[in-house]
Amino acid sequence: xxxxxxxxxxxxxxxxxxxxxxxxxxxxxxxxxxxxxxxxxxxxxxxxxxxxxxxxxxxxxxxxxxxxxxxxxxxxxxxxxxxxxxxxxxxxxxxxxxxxxxxxxxxxxxxxxxxxxxxxxxxxxxxxxxxxxxxxxxxxxxxxxxxxxxxxxxxxxxxxxxxxxxxxxxxxxxxxxxxxxxxxxxxxxxxxxxxxxxxxxxxxxxxxxxxxxxxxxxxxxxxxxxxxxxxxxxxxxxxxxxxxxxxxxxxxxxxxxxxxxxxxxxxxxxxxxxxxxxxxxxxxxxxxxxxxxxxxxxxxxxxxxxxxxxxxxxxxxxxxxxxxxxxxxxxxxxxxxxxxxxxxxxxxxxxxxxxxxxxxxxxxxxxxxxxxxxxxxx
Amino acid sequence: xxxxxxxxxxxxxxxxxxxxxxxxxxxxxxxxxxxxxxxxxxxxxxxxxxxxxxxxxxxxxxxxxxxxxxxxxxxxxxxxxxxxxxxxxxxxxxxxxxxxxxxxxxxxxxxxxxxxxxxxxxxxxxxxxxxxxxxxxxxxxxxxxxxxxxxxxxxxxxxxxxxxxxxxxxxxxxxxxxxxxxxxxxxxxxxxxxxxxxxxxxxxxxxxxxxxxxxxxxxxxxxxxxxxxxxxxxxxxxxxx
Amino acid sequence: xxxxxxxxxxxxxxxxxxxxxxxxxxxxxxxxxxxxxxxxxxxxxxxxxxxxxxxxxxxxxxxxxxxxxxxxxxxxxxxxxxxxxxxxxxxxxxxxxxxxxxxxxxxxxxxxxxxxxxxxxxxxxxxxxxxxxxxxxxxxxxxxxxxxxxxxxxxxxxxxxxxxxxxxxxxxxxxxxxxxxxxxxxxxxxxxxxxxxxxxxxxxxxxxxxxxxxxxxxxxxxxxxxxxxxxxxxxxxxxxxxxxxxxxxxxxxxxxxxxxxxxxxxxxxxxxxxxxxxxxxxxxxxxxxxxxxxxxxxxxxxxxxxxxxxxxxxxxxxxxxxxxxxxxxxxx
Numbered sequence: 007x008x009x010x011x012x013x014x015x016x017x018x019x020x021x022x023x024x025x026x027x028x029x030x031x032x033x034x035x036x037x038x039x040x041x042x043x044x045x046x047x048x049x050x051x052x053x054x055x056x057x058x059x060x061x062x063x064x065x066x067x068x069x070x071x072x073x074x075x076x077x078x079x080x081x082x083x084x085x086x087x088x089x090x091x092x093x094x095x096x097x098x099x100x101x102x103x104x105x106x107x108x109x110x111x112x113x114x115x116x117x118x119x120x121x122x123x124x125x126x127x128x129x130x131x132x133x134x135x136x137x138x139x140x141x142x143x144x145x146x147x148x149x150x151x152x153x154x155x156x157x158x159x160x161x162x163x164x165x166x167x168x169x170x171x172x173x174x175x176x177x178x179x180x181x182x183x184x185x186x187x188x189x190x191x192x193x194x195x196x197x198x199x200x201x202x203x204x205x206x207x208x209x210x211x212x213x214x215x216x217x218x219x220x221x222x223x224x225x226x227x228x229x230x231x232x233x234x235x236x237x238x239x240x241x242x243x244x245x246x247x248x249x250x251x252x253x254x255x256x257x258x259x260x261x262x263x264x265x266x267x268x269x270x271x272x273x274x275x276x277x278x279x280x281x282x283x284x285x286x287x288x289x290x291x292x293x294x295x296x297x298x299x300x301x302x303x304x305x306x307x308x309x310x311x312x313x314x315x316x317x318x319x320x321x322x323x324x325x326x327x328x329x330x331x332x333x334x335x336x337x338x339x340x341x342x343x344x345x346x347x348x349x350x351x352x353x354x355x356x357x358x359x360x361x362x363x364x365x366x367x368x369x370x371x372x373x374x375x376x377x378x379x380x381x382x383x384x
Numbered sequence: 385x386x387x388x389x390x391x392x393x394x395x396x397x398x399x400x401x402x403x404x405x406x407x408x409x410x411x412x413x414x415x416x417x418x419x420x421x422x423x424x425x426x427x428x429x430x431x432x433x434x435x436x437x438x439x440x441x442x443x444x445x446x447x448x449x450x451x452x453x454x455x456x457x458x459x460x461x462x463x464x465x466x467x468x469x470x471x472x473x474x475x476x477x478x479x480x481x482x483x484x485x486x487x488x489x490x491x492x493x494x495x496x497x498x499x500x501x502x503x504x505x506x507x508x509x510x511x512x513x514x515x516x517x518x519x520x521x522x523x524x525x526x527x528x529x530x531x532x533x534x535x536x537x538x539x540x541x542x543x544x545x546x547x548x549x550x551x552x553x554x555x556x557x558x559x560x561x562x563x564x565x566x567x568x569x570x571x572x573x574x575x576x577x578x579x580x581x582x583x584x585x586x587x588x589x590x591x592x593x594x595x596x597x598x599x600x601x602x603x604x605x606x607x608x609x610x611x612x613x614x615x616x617x618x619x620x621x622x623x624x625x
Numbered sequence: 626x627x628x629x630x631x632x633x634x635x636x637x638x639x640x641x642x643x644x645x646x647x648x649x650x651x652x653x654x655x656x657x658x659x660x661x662x663x664x665x666x667x668x669x670x671x672x673x674x675x676x677x678x679x680x681x682x683x684x685x686x687x688x689x690x691x692x693x694x695x696x697x698x699x700x701x702x703x704x705x706x707x708x709x710x711x712x713x714x715x716x717x718x719x720x721x722x723x724x725x726x727x728x729x730x731x732x733x734x735x736x737x738x739x740x741x742x743x744x745x746x747x748x749x750x751x752x753x754x755x756x757x758x759x760x761x762x763x764x765x766x767x768x769x770x771x772x773x774x775x776x777x778x779x780x781x782x783x784x785x786x787x788x789x790x791x792x793x794x795x796x797x798x799x800x801x802x803x804x805x806x807x808x809x810x811x812x813x814x815x816x817x818x819x820x821x822x823x824x825x826x827x828x829x830x831x832x833x834x835x836x837x838x839x840x841x842x843x844x845x846x847x848x849x850x851x852x853x854x855x856x857x858x859x860x861x862x863x864x865x866x867x868x869x870x871x872x873x874x875x876x877x878x879x880x881x882x883x884x885x886x887x888x889x890x891x892x893x894x895x896x897x898x899x900x901x902x903x904x905x906x907x908x909x910x911x912x913x914x915x916x917x918x919x920x921x922x923x924x925x926x927x928x929x930x931x932x933x934x935x936x937x938x939x940x941x942x943x944x945x946x947x948x949x950x951x952x953x954x955x956x957x
Contacts, residue, residue, distance in 0.1 A: 009510030016507035027495040050630050235707055242707075246628025253633075273494075280491045281504070283439065284552065285480035287473055288677050290508040349631075349703065352696055356634035360689060364641045367681055368648075375674040378476075379434040397667055441665045469663035472673060474752045 014297075017290065021297040028274070035266055036306055042259045043310025043358050044317070045252050050350050051318045053245035055342040060237040064230060068101070068202035070211060071228045072218060082197035087222060091201065094217050096210040102198030104187050108152065108180070113141050117180045119187060127183045131165040137177030139167045155192040162186060203227075249357070256357065260365045267295075267369035275376065282378040295370035303359045310358075311351065319344040386413040386436055386560075386591075387464070391445035393431050405431035407616040408445075413593060415451060417608035418586055421595040428616040429595035430488075430564055436593060437562045438479035442468050452482055452559065480505065484553030488565040490545050492537045492552070499524070499533045502552045509556070516555070523551040527581075543574045550581060560591045567598045575600045582606055627707070627785045631700040636782060638693050642686050643775035649682040650768030653761040662754055676757075679764070680745050686771065687738035691897075694731045695890065697778075698878055704785075714878035723781035730774045736901055737767050743905030744912075747925050751917035759912070814863040814955040821859040824852035825941050828903070832934045835906075835926070842926050846907020849933055853900040856940065860892065863955060864944055870953040891943060899936035902929045 025032050072091060074083035088100040104121035117138060127133055132150060144150060144164050152160045168176045187193060205211050215227040270278075278291055286294075319342055393406040406428045413419050413436065421429045434440045435447060448464040467475060492501050502520040524530045527547040532540060537548065546566065553561055561582075567575040575598065583606050585592055594601055602610050611621035652675045661669055701714035701724070711717050718724030741763055748756040831845040860877045868885050880889030906929045913922050 008512075012512050013508055013510035016510075016513060019513075020504075020507060023496060023500070046630075053630070231709075235709075238706060242627065242629045245630050246633060249630045249633050250628065277493055280493055283485065283487070283491060285476060285505040285556070286508055287476035288674070289473065292677065292681060349699055352692075352699070353631045353634045356638050356693070356696060357630065360638050361641060363685060364645060364689075367645070367685060368678070371678045371681060375677065377440070379431075379440040395667075441670065443665045443667075468665060470752055471749075471754055473749060 014293070017293050018297050018301075021294055021301060024277075024294070025298055025301060031266065032302065035263065036302060036309075038259055038262060039302065039306035039358075039362070040310045040313070042252075042256055043306055043354065044313045045255065046249065046357055047311050047314030047354050048317050049245055049248045049252065050354055051314055051346060052342070053241050053248075054347075054350055055318065055345060057238055057241045058343065058345055060241070061234060064234050064237070067230050067233065069205045069208070069230050070203040070215060071103075072201040072203060072222075072225050073228065074200075074225050076224070080200075082194065083200055083225065085196055085198050085201075087225070088198075088201050090221065091203065091218060094214055094221075096205055096207060096214045097203055098206050099204035101202040101204075103200050103202050104184060104193070105199050106187075106191055106193075108190070110142075115141055115178065117178050119180050119182050119190070121184050121187050122181050125184060127181050128165060129183050129185060130162055131183065132162045132186075133166045133168060133181035134164055135168045135176040135179035136170050138180060139164075152190055154190045160186070160190055256361065260361050263362050264365040264369060267366040268372070270373055275373070278373055279376050279378075279380055282376050288374050291374035291376075292370060295366070295374060299363060299366050299370070303362055307355065307359060311346075311354070315344065315346065318342060385415045385450045387446075387448045387450065388412075388432075388436065389446045389448070391432075391435055391442045391447060393428075393435060393440070394443040397443070405616055406435065406442075409616075409618050411611060411618060413591065414609065415591050416586070416589055418582060418592045418594065418604075418606050419609045419611065420602045420607045421593070421611050421613060422597060422602045423613035424597060426615075427613040429613055431616075432613070433562055433564055433593065433595050437483045437485060437560070438467055438475045439485075441470075441475070449478070449482070452478070480509065481556055482559050484556065484558035484561045486546070486549050486553050486561065486563040486566055488568055490549045492545065492548060494537060496536070497534050498529065498537060498540070498548050501537060501548060502555055505552060506555050520551070520555060523554055524548075527551055542569045543577070546570065546574070546578065558590070560593065561585055563592070563594045563596075565596055565598075566594060567596060567601060572600065579604050579606060627704065627782065629700075629704065631696070631703065632782050632785075635693060635697055635700060636779060638689055638696075639775040639778045642689050642693075643772045645682045645686045646768040646771035649679045649686070650765060652679050653764040653768070657758065657761045657765075660757060662757075679761075680742075680749075683738060683741055683745070683764070683767075687735065687742055690731065690735045690738055690771075694728075694735055695881075695893075697728065697731060698881060702878060702881060712879075713876055713882070715876045717785075718878075720786075721781060721784035723777050723784060727774065727777045727781050730770065730777060732897070734767065734770055734774055735897065736904060737763070737770065739901035740904050740908055741767060743901070743925075743929065744908060747909055747912070747918065747921055750921040750925070751915075753916050755915040755918050756912055812858065812862045814866070817859050817862045820855050821944075822941075824848070824855040825937055828852045828937055829934055832930045835930050839923050839927070842906050842910035842913075842930075845930060846903050846905075846910065849903030849937070850900065850907070852937065853896065853903065856896055856937075859944075860896075864892075864947070866955060867944075867947050867951060867953060870951055872955070888943065888947070892940060895936040895940040895943070899933045899940065902933040902936065905929050906933065 072083065072087070074081045074087075083102075085102045088102055091097060092100040101123060103123075106119050108117045108119050109115075110117060115138075121127075134144065134150070139145065142150065144167075146164055146167060148164050149161045150164060152162065154160050162182070168179065168181075182190070188195065203214075205214055211229055211231070215229060218225060218227045281291060281294075282288075388409055388411040391406060391409045391411075392404065395403045395405060409428075409432060411432075421432060423429055431440075435442055438449075445468065446466055447468050448466050450464040452465060465478070467478065470478075493504065496504075499517070499520055502523060503516050506516040506519075521530065521533065524533055527550060529544055529547050529551070532544060532548075537545060540548065546569070563582075566578055570578065579600065582592055582594070582604075586606060596602060601607070609621060612619050656672050656675060656679070659668060660672055698714050701717040705711040705713050705717050708716055708720055711720070718728060741760065744756055744760050744763065748754060748760055828845070828849045831841055831848050835841050835845050860880075861875050865875050865877055865880060866872055868880055868888060878889070879885070880892065881887065882889075906926050909922050909926055909929070912918050
């Protein structure tokens with residue numbers, strides 16, 4: 007056991023000195039390797055953090071939402087449905103919700119208008135999110151102009167601006183009173199945008215949804231789990247697309263690594279020849295190359311992960327936000343919560359270190375099988 | 385003792401540039417003595433050295449080592465190990481522990497210190513670093529080059545380089561020393577110094593094999609046997625098959 | 626198809642393993658056909674050089690296989706949220722017909738590749754390459770299997786579509802369901818516990834006998850492989866129940882989750898490691914008398930037996946600790 011340890015230790019020693027002796031080439035490789043790890047890690051961390059945020063958000067979302075459909079499109083739902091739905095066994099509460107989208111041509115942005123459940127917004131007033139305030143340059147007490155669906159101009163005073171911490175949820179949010187909402191959108195009385203249901207027992211969700219779909223064939227029930235799944239899918243898919251695109255970079259890197267491993271300089275070849283001639287066998291030289299590769303891989307992995315961590319969690323992944331968050335004018339400015347788990351690191355490892363190692367197996371072997379007597383002849 | 389029986393080494397067999405370096409050589413290298421291989425360049429001396437020193441395998445023929453103890457290979461017939469058919473792993477194992485090489489071009493690794501160069505052959509054996517280092521320093525002292533221990537080899541003179549090469553050859557305490565044209569880069573004074581060192585090896589009981597066309601070597605009183613080679617064959621001094 | 630960084634990583638590594646398998650297999654064929662030990666010809670020397678390449682490729686492939694096995698299970702677990710009815714990896718694996726075959730093939734390939742490495746290690750210690758033909762014949766079995774696995778994995782990932790209704794492990798591993806999974810769960814805990822401890826005990830007994838007398842390698846290997854099977858069945862049958870402290874949750878994949886202290890990794894690693902070592906002992910036994918192997922194999926076998934016993938004991942200790950440390954009990 008001790009011999010094995012000493013052997014490895016000595017060879018690692020030589021591998022380190024060997025790497026340091028050829029700094030130029032190795033630094034180039036290290037930099038490219040680190041960049042590849044950095045790019046992939048940024049994508050993976052970012053997607054993971056977004057999914058987590060979405061999950062946290064949806065924690066407070068209603069268990070089920072019932073929407074009315076007209077010719078396959080979402081339409082306001084009669085509040086009267088709510089009473090019948092509330093009678094279904096398993097449903098513990100029904101809440102009609104009033105919300106909608108308002109397009110503001112002045113800045114080209116879509117606001118989400120919402121009547122809060124507690125009806126806390128005073129008449130002719132609005133509470134706006136920080137993103138809206140930022141884009142329209144509004145502060146408390148200012149007036150916001152809206153154009154209602156029946157052509158009138160409506161002026162509402164900004165009562166409060168939502169705190170910055172709520173950016174992710176509320177950047178484009180405008181909280182409004184019920185009467186103002188109905189006036190703005192010419193929204194008929196007795197109708198709601200959709201119905202939010204509370205179902206205590208999660209196992210019953212599917213059954214309740216089936217019953218609703220049965221009793222009200224013009225509605226569609228949407229489960230929270232479906233929403234979560236859809237968000238996950240989208241983020242995963244986007245992450246996957248990014249990884250595929252980065253796959254081109256990864257391939258280039260692998261070719262570079264393979265080329266570098268194959269293209270040994272005359273000096274390096276001579277050195278291996280010398281090692282073989284003084285008593286190192288092929289297995290020892292292979293071990294040397296393996297340890298050199300391992301040292302480079304681990305360093306690149308370490309630096310790449312740290313850089314990606316800083317990039318994603320301190321700079322909000324400014325390089326990758328657009329393809330990953332989707333496009334729009336109002337971007338919530340928020341700090342992602344750092345969460346890195348061993349699983350992501352394992353995935354990263356498989357995407358970077360494993361291809362690098364495999365790419366260098368054959369060139370390393372070729373280098374290691376130099377004839378020991380060739381050194382005598384040179 | 386090393387026995388070669390009808391050993392042939394052929395390169396690039398079957399191709400246009402086929403070349404027979406050693407042709408049907410039978411030879412016995414006595415134990416504890418100095419054997420010199422003499423002959424012009426291209427006569428196959430270097431190739432023969434590699435065959436004797438377990439550095440390559442003969443295309444045909446047998447090479448048998450007698451009187452060498454090694455844990456890996458049990459003695460086959462009598463005391464001898466036939467190395468011609470051994471896999472590289474065992475060949476290298478035997479070579480590492482039994483033979484020490486001094487190359488014509490010294491073959492030292494540039495960019496690392498003299499001390500590390502001397503210790504290099506012992507790295508893969510799994511011996512503790514500390515023990516090897518002590519031995520290396522002792523060897524450097526024995527040849528008077530301790531002051532260069534941390535120097536890079538680029539700064540050393542020809543004579544000093546050769547002494548580093550000799551120290552390296554001795555690091556694994558081999559029973560046989562093999563030197564290929566050791567005096568090629570040395571002046572007469574240093575060549576005579578070298579032969580003095582060879583004398584000390586002989587006194588210590590080691591077997592020495594030298595390939596040289598330098599008269600200082602093959603006409604030295606230390607040489608117990610001189611084998612003359614030409615065109616891959618032994619013309620004088622070999623043994624019957 | 627699910628385009629997730631993890632599935633891409635799995636596909637990537639599977640592709641690489643397949644490539645390595647192909648390369649190794651190709652060299653293996655050449656070696657099998659033209660090998661002539663003792664010849665000094667250049668062809669022979671070049672073939673000997675190639676053996677280094679093949680053993681490096683198989684070593685890397687084996688390491689990647691082991692890691693990707695765990696990555697595969699963990700990814701299946703991670704993705705369970707995308708499928709209705711799937712509560713853990715079991716559900717994801719059941720999403721299409723390729724999931725379980727991939728898993729079983731991965732385990733089989735790992736065991737085979739591990740055995741190959743054991744034989745290779747023994748062979749390299751012998752000065753006359755005595756096992757070369759047997760080794761490369763085995764390689765010709767392993768290489769296609771690795772390729773098949775890559776293909777199946779690709780088919781599996783391609784066939785994954787989110788929202789597919791699949792059965793949750795509760796229904797897969799519930800008592801009343803037919804099929805292998807259901808049968809395992811239905812095995813009564815009492816006799817299973819007895820069989821488990823019995824199997825481990827027999828392995829230890831035979832192992833100690835081998836250690837002292839150097840004989841009985843083949844019976845040891847047979848018993849240890851049997852114990853491997855019994856332990857795997859026990860995992861589903863009663864070990865899971867103790868870990869989850871629920872009498873109906875039989876899924877062996879949920880063991881890998883954080884809530885249970887990742888104990889699944891320890892259990893699977895020790896069991897798989899012990900399985901390979903035990904299998905290796907038995908395979909080597911066949912070659913005991915071949916040439917230089919007479920000096921090498923007995924020593925190697927002793928070490929393998931020691932490794933098997935150590936790992937199996939670790940497994941048993943963890944299980945026993947779990948069983949004793951919880952107030953939950955199946956046996957009165």
